[in-house]
Amino acid sequence: MEVGIKLWSSNPVKYVDKSEFADFIEVLPRSERSLDKLARRKRKYTIHVPHELFGFSPIHNMRKSRKLLDQAVGAAKKLKAGLIIMHTGLVEEEPDEEFVRKAAKAVAKLAKTVSYGRLLIENSYPKAAFDIEKGKYYICYDYEHLRELLEITGAGFCLDFEHAAIAAHQLGIDYKRFVAGLMRLKPEYFQLSGVRLNTRVYSKGHHQSIFEGAIDPDFVKETVKKANKPVCLETPVDIEQRKKEVEFLKNGNG
Numbered sequence: 001m002e003v004g005i006k007l008w009s010s011n012p013v014k015y016v017d018k019s020e021f022a023d024f025i026e027v028l029p030r031s032e033r034s035l036d037k038l039a040r041r042k043r044k045y046t047i048h049v050p051h052e053l054f055g056f057s058p059i060h061n062m063r064k065s066r067k068l069l070d071q072a073v074g075a076a077k078k079l080k081a082g083l084i085i086m087h088t089g090l091v092e093e094e095p096d097e098e099f100v101r102k103a104a105k106a107v108a109k110l111a112k113t114v115s116y117g118r119l120l121i122e123n124s125y126p127k128a129a130f131d132i133e134k135g136k137y138y139i140c141y142d143y144e145h146l147r148e149l150l151e152i153t154g155a156g157f158c159l160d161f162e163h164a165a166i167a168a169h170q171l172g173i174d175y176k177r178f179v180a181g182l183m184r185l186k187p188e189y190f191q192l193s194g195v196r197l198n199t200r201v202y203s204k205g206h207h208q209s210i211f212e213g214a215i216d217p218d219f220v221k222e223t224v225k226k227a228n229k230p231v232c233l234e235t236p237v238d239i240e241q242r243k244k245e246v247e248f249l250k251n252g253n254g
């Protein structure tokens, strides 16, 4: 099982140089110059499409979303990355079933423009969990909607454990049962971080260490080991802490 770490291409490049302990680096592309620096380092990369916080929302702004996706595909080519991970975007108002279908169609239309690498679509959660999201909503967080979207796009599935924890919490479903449902979509890649569900402060709740927060690390480890697909840590950019997380997932020592 490969375990990688997430970085933005704008993070200092020392984090790449000091991360031999990780099997790959997932990059959220920012400037061309920062990507050039990464390209000179012969590491294995995956790419994350710039998300909602950068304006990604196919249903509300196809042009902007297309631009962000194209930027990610360009980065994938430059870094010879085979996997491209994409969200489904935010929606402005609480969506009804008809709106969800329309929004998913917009995502599918966009997904079909990708002609390089393997596109993976990531699960989200129903509605804003943190202050920074300003009361927005999301689509494609449950088994049924994801299954349909994966079917019409032919894309693969990225299971984000943190998003699943927020979704299960908001829907009032047991977390392990909820994840078991999503596992039936045969994820090809995992995103992993700890999450605190009792705060609305983004920096305190979101993307915590896997040893902190609401998700049981042993349950996650067991699940990803069985699946044997790449796992990307979206935990704080802290080399020593991440080393411990990788070691735990691979060998079981915290």
Ligand SMILES: [Zn+2]
Binding pocket: 048, 051, 085, 087, 122, 160, 191
């Ligand atoms: Zn993501």
